[in-house]
Amino acid sequence: MRDSVLTNKENYMGSLLSEESDLKKQSRHFADELGLGRISISAAEAQLIKTLVRMHGCKKFVEIGTLTGLSAQYIFEALPEGGELWTLEKDEKHGAMASQVFSKMDQANKKIHLVMGDAREELEKLSVLGPFDGVFIDGNKAAYFDYLTWSEKNLRPGGLILADNIFLSGSVWGEATQQKFSEKQTKIMNEFNRRLADPNLFESAIVPSYEGLYIGIKK
Numbered sequence: 467m468r469d470s471v472l473t474n475k476e477n478y479m480g481s482l483l484s485e486e487s488d489l490k491k492q493s494r495h496f497a498d499e500l501g502l503g504r505i506s507i508s509a510a511e512a513q514l515i516k517t518l519v520r521m522h523g524c525k526k527f528v529e530i531g532t533l534t535g536l537s538a539q540y541i542f543e544a545l546p547e548g549g550e551l552w553t554l555e556k557d558e559k560h561g562a563m564a565s566q567v568f569s570k571m572d573q574a575n576k577k578i579h580l581v582m583g584d585a586r587e588e589l590e591k592l593s594v595l596g597p598f599d600g601v602f603i604d605g606n607k608a609a610y611f612d613y614l615t616w617s618e619k620n621l622r623p624g625g626l627i628l629a630d631n632i633f634l635s636g637s638v639w640g641e642a643t644q645q646k647f648s649e650k651q652t653k654i655m656n657e658f659n660r661r662l663a664d665p666n667l668f669e670s671a672i673v674p675s676y677e678g679l680y681i682g683i684k685k
């Protein structure tokens with residue numbers, strides 16, 4: 467995420483990772499072309515997500531918010547043979563770039579499906595293919611609670627929920643932020659965070675990264 471705001475600690479963590487592949491660099495390049503490089507996931511966070519997906523043994527995984535396909539590549543790498551990733555995106559330009567990247571990926575033993583359209587509607591259509599083993603929520607911030615409601619219904623018991631940007635740059639605890647989040651977005655994110663914190667529904671933990679990454683396991 468967001469080179470301009472990476473701390474020395476984050477830069478140090480990044481320096482320990484191996485260089486990203488040409489295809490990942492292509493996704494970053496496309497995001498930069500769109501002027502959205504800052505909202506692409508950082509290598510360190512992406513590596514964390516990949517490790518969690520692998521550790522959890524996820525085979526059928528859903529990503530909400532493809533952008534140019536960077537996080538999707540990390541998740542895809544973590545899936546075992548026979549694995550499938552559905553990644554949802556509503557913006558045509560973003561989808562076209564992601565599609566170019568995905569067409570260059572080796573899909574001989576596992577598959578990646580780019581699903582275009584509003585995630586809330588497309589998720590409902592995907593339900594017939596469930597239950598899924600995990601979801602990465604990184605789409606429309608005002609729809610996070612709806613994404614979670616869908617996940618509760620469509621993940622298997624023990625399924626993995628990962629969600630990025632759950633601090634909304636500090637607006638969830640009332641800090642004024644450079645990026646303007648609406649009251650509605652902040653309220654919904656707080657409801658989302660409180661629901662994931664409910665120990666009757668989830669085993670959960672927060673990684674205090676710059677934007678905050680929620681990890682939940684559905685009970």
Ligand SMILES: C[S@@+](CC[C@H](N)C(=O)[O-])C[C@H]1O[C@@H](n2cnc3c(N)ncnc32)[C@H](O)[C@@H]1O
Pocket residue numbers: 505506507530531532533534535536537538554555556557560583584585586604605606609
């Ligand atoms: C933060 S970016 C995703 C970054 C990506 N996961 C990565 O790290 O490489 C959020 C993406 O969600 C998409 N998005 C926003 N609202 C959406 C919606 N209602 N349905 C589907 N996608 C949406 C945006 O167009 C954008 O590409």
